[in-house]
Amino acid sequence: MAQHRTDLRNVRRPIEQANGLPNPHYIDPAVFAEERQAVLFDNWAGLAVTADVPAIGDAVPLSFLGMPLLIVRDRQGEVRVFQNTCRHRGMILVEEPRNIEGAIRCPYHSWCYATDGRLVSTPHVGGPGQNTHSGIDRALLGLVEIRSHIWMDVIFINVSGQAPAFADAHADLLARWAEFDQPLYHGGAESRFQIPVDCNWKLAVENYCESYHLPWVHPGLNSYSRLEDHYHIEEPGRYSGQGTLVYRQLKDEAGQSFPDFAGISDKWDTAAEYITVYPNVLMGVHRDHSFAIILVPESQAHTVEHVHIYYARPDTDPALRERNAKQWREVFDEDVFVVEGMQRGRHAPTFDGGRFSPAMDGPTHLFHDWVAAQIERHRSLPQAAE
């Protein structure tokens, strides 16, 4: 019987008896590495947004969980994710965000790749002036592509390549928010910001999932959207979050608000929903805007929240967009001391993962249960035995 670092049996109990994930899931680099594979690589993790590569040939290199990746919009307009590594000597291909006019040329020996990953040139590989060699099968040496799926502008990646198709894995959520499956327009520079937080990425999810904290941490928000106006969103094993029945649109001095998404039902006149797309994407939808927060884990104790706000039309009022972004930033900033405080709290050696409110913490418990299920699945594999 393999010995594992943590015992997850309590996590998976009904909420009335459950404890949260044990401390090592927040502070232990070895458990962070285990979760990297079991939770983030084996599922559909959020990476970035397609608004990062708006034009054909746009390329953005980035590091995700230690992997050098390259997001590219290829010549057919498809957004793709590759390992940012030449198949020859492992050189990093693209150092800075830029537009690829034609091919991606490795700066070392000039092997060239099309923007769809095909290896299209291997200069002098067979000797000076001879660019082919029987030992170099270009069909097998294209850029290593990471499986990806685009939904609501977010680029999700499944690093293992083994997860069910995104549309199957998230079929319920796609159906729930089908009304918002329409063109989204990124609000631009002021609608894109990052919040670095000194906490494990899961704490940001856990806080986002529940409305219990709103009256205490967000008193301004609570002044019009009271705790009792919220409802839990609980889909065991799939997703969780919270909704409100009293969303109020932002208006400018003339009383104008953002235009609504086309054709959405009356339900959304005053409703809004905030859901975590497991594992690491926090999304919100409203009649007139949506947002995505991609949690990029940098270590077990550091995370960067990448926030993007979207609108129904490309021509919304910049001043109103700026106010909306400012308003959301204030709300998200109000959560920072909480997630960082919980991180520090997990260094208490006898903390047992905590006890949930059976009435108020259901969505958060569901996330813990899902994470624990992913880890148990991974530990059940022969190679996971330690």
Next chain:
Amino acid sequence: MIALERELLAAHAARDLRALVTLYQQAASQANAPERAAFYLTHAHVFALETNHPDAAALRAQLVAQGRESALPAPNPPFR
């Protein structure tokens, strides 16, 4: 050839990739041995690929005709 080499070095220093396409083609045309010409043609082709230069297809065709390059493969669908 010395003047051309100077121009090539200057274009490399300036990272003027489109100029390199032209200059390496000139070098190929002035080379006194087929292997040397192919070497320069290869460089012209690489920088043409990188810059999506209009000469890229013709340069590749020359190299393919000499047995020094293969035809472009068909585009790949994304891995979804």
